[in-house]
Amino acid sequence: MHDIRAIRENPAAFDAAVARRGDAPVSSTILALDEARRAKILAAETAQADQNKASKSVGAAKASGDEAEFERLRALVxxxxxxxxxxxxxxxxxxxxxTAALEVIPNLAYDDVPVGADEDDNVEIRRWGTPRSFDFAPKxxxxxxxxxxxxxxxxAKLSGSRFVMMRGHIARLHRALAQFxxxxHTGENGLTEVNGPVIVREEMMYGTGQLPKFGEDSYQTTNGWWLIPTSEVTLTNTANGETLAEADLPVRMTSHSLCFRSEAGSAGRDTSGMLRQHQFEKVEMVSITHPDHSRAELDRMTECAQGILERLGLPYRTVVLCTGDMGFGARQTHDIEVWLPGQNTYREISSVSVCGNFQARRMNARxxxxxxxxxxxxxxLNGSxxxxxxxxxxxxExxxxxxxxxxxxxxLAPYLGGKTTLDKDGKLV
Incomplete structure (x- = not known):
C-alpha cells in the first residue's frame, strides 16, 4: 500500500516511478479522490461543530421559556x-x-532496478557451476x-491435471530435500523454523498483496478462507497489527509447507511433468527488518538460497528482475535459476524479494x-x-x-540412509 502523503507531496515523482513499472500515471485520480474525501471530512466536522453548539443552546432556550427558540434549535440539531x-x-x-485505487497499484521499484518490459530485460549478476557435458542426449x-x-x-485420476503422486523412493528423496x-537454514543460516497453517483468513492474503488483485490465482474455501500460495503469507502476517521492539529485529523465519496455486493466468505454460503444479511444497524464508537493513538482508537471503544449490552441486545463475518482470509487492527481486539439462536452459527455482514497507502498511506492522x-x-522480505x-x-536431470x-x-546421503543413487528401477541404492 502506498503512502498518500508521499503522493500529495510529489505526484510527478510518483507517476514517474509507476511509469517505470509500465503503468499509466495515476496520481491525478488518486489525488482527486483524496481531495474529495478530505473536503467531505472537513464539512462533516464543521457540521458536527454546529450541531454541538446548537445542542448546548437547546437547554438554555428551554430554561428561559423561549419555546420558539427551543423548537428552532431542536430542529437545527x-x-x-x-x-x-x-x-x-x-x-x-x-x-x-x-483505498481501492491505492491497493491495486504495484510497489515502486528501487531506482537502481533495471527498467524493462519482461524477462528478456533481466540482468544476470552471478553464475555458479558449469553445466555437465553428457555423452548422451539428456532427458x-x-x-x-x-x-x-x-x-x-x-x-490426474485423483485431482485432475497438474497434480502428481510420488511413490516409494522418489517420495523419500523429495522429503530428504526439504529436510536438508x-x-x-536453521542450523547454519540463523532462521527460526515455523510450522504454520496453510488455510488463512482473507485479511492475511490482503496483507501480503495476494488480494484483491490476484484472487483468481489462489484457491478459496466455501467459508471464505484461502489456501496459501506460499507460506510467505503465514510467516509475514505474524507481524500483522503488531508493534515490535527494534531490539527484536530482524525476525528471520523459515517454513516447509504445502502451497496451492490455481494460476489462472498461466494456462498452458510448463504443464509437462511437475515444473508447474497446482499443489507443491516449498521451503520459504521471510525476514522482518529495520528499514535501514532491508537491502543488505536481500543479499543475505539470496546467498542463503544460493548456498542450498551449491551444497547440492547444481549449477545456477542469479538475475535481477527488471521493472516489468517483478512481482506486485516487490521493490527489488533476485531470481535464482537452476540449470535443467533436459530443457537445456536455466529455470527459476527461487525468487527473493524486498518489499520495503509496502506489505507493512497493508498489515499495519510497525x-x-x-x-x-x-x-x-x-x-x-520473502524468498524461496x-x-x-x-x-x-x-x-x-x-x-x-x-x-x-x-x-x-x-x-543428501545422511537423509537417505547413506544411499547415493536412484537406480533405473527407481530404488535407492
Whole structure:
C-alpha cells in the first residue's frame, strides 16, 4: 500500500516511478479522490461543530421559556445530525474508493532496478557451476527410468491435471530435500523454523498483496478462507497489527509447507511433468527488518538460497528482475535459476524479494525505536529456499545417467540412509 502523503507531496515523482513499472500515471485520480474525501471530512466536522453548539443552546432556550427558540434549535440539531451522518457516510465511501485505487497499484521499484518490459530485460549478476557435458542426449525428469515413482496418471485420476503422486523412493528423496533445506537454514543460516497453517483468513492474503488483485490465482474455501500460495503469507502476517521492539529485529523465519496455486493466468505454460503444479511444497524464508537493513538482508537471503544449490552441486545463475518482470509487492527481486539439462536452459527455482514497507502498511506492522521515537513501519522480505519440487527436478536431470539411473548429491546421503543413487528401477541404492 502506498503512502498518500508521499503522493500529495510529489505526484510527478510518483507517476514517474509507476511509469517505470509500465503503468499509466495515476496520481491525478488518486489525488482527486483524496481531495474529495478530505473536503467531505472537513464539512462533516464543521457540521458536527454546529450541531454541538446548537445542542448546548437547546437547554438554555428551554430554561428561559423561549419555546420558539427551543423548537428552532431542536430542529437545527436534528438537521445537523442528519447532515453529519450523511457526510460521514460519503467520506467513508470516498475513503473506500481511495483505498481501492491505492491497493491495486504495484510497489515502486528501487531506482537502481533495471527498467524493462519482461524477462528478456533481466540482468544476470552471478553464475555458479558449469553445466555437465553428457555423452548422451539428456532427458527431462519425467522421462527418466529412475523417476518412475512420479505417478502423473494417478495424480490426474485423483485431482485432475497438474497434480502428481510420488511413490516409494522418489517420495523419500523429495522429503530428504526439504529436510536438508530446513536443517541448513536453521542450523547454519540463523532462521527460526515455523510450522504454520496453510488455510488463512482473507485479511492475511490482503496483507501480503495476494488480494484483491490476484484472487483468481489462489484457491478459496466455501467459508471464505484461502489456501496459501506460499507460506510467505503465514510467516509475514505474524507481524500483522503488531508493534515490535527494534531490539527484536530482524525476525528471520523459515517454513516447509504445502502451497496451492490455481494460476489462472498461466494456462498452458510448463504443464509437462511437475515444473508447474497446482499443489507443491516449498521451503520459504521471510525476514522482518529495520528499514535501514532491508537491502543488505536481500543479499543475505539470496546467498542463503544460493548456498542450498551449491551444497547440492547444481549449477545456477542469479538475475535481477527488471521493472516489468517483478512481482506486485516487490521493490527489488533476485531470481535464482537452476540449470535443467533436459530443457537445456536455466529455470527459476527461487525468487527473493524486498518489499520495503509496502506489505507493512497493508498489515499495519510497525516497530518501536529503542530511543523512544515514534513507531515506524517495518520492512519485509520473502524468498524461496527452495521450491522442493523444482529442486527434485534439478537433482534428477543433472544427476541422470545413460541407463536412466540418477547419481544423487553427497549432501543428501545422511537423509537417505547413506544411499547415493536412484537406480533405473527407481530404488535407492
Amino acid at each position: 436534528s438537521e445537523k445530525k442528519a447532515e453529519v451522518a450523511a457526510m460521514q457516510a460519503e467520506a467513508k465511501e470516498l475513503d473506500a474508493q481511495l 527431462e525428469h519425467y522421462e527418466l527410468a529412475g523417476a518412475q515413482g512420479l505417478d502423473f496418471e494417478m495424480g 533445506m530446513l536443517d541448513t 516497530f518501536k525505536p529503542t530511543d523512544g521515537g515514534k513507531p515506524d513501519f517495518v520492512h519485509t 529456499g527452495l521450491a522442493v519440487g523444482r529442486c527434485l527436478i534439478a537433482v534428477l 543433472n544427476g541422470q545417467n545413460a541407463d536412466g539411473s540418477v547419481s544423487l548429491p553427497a549432501a
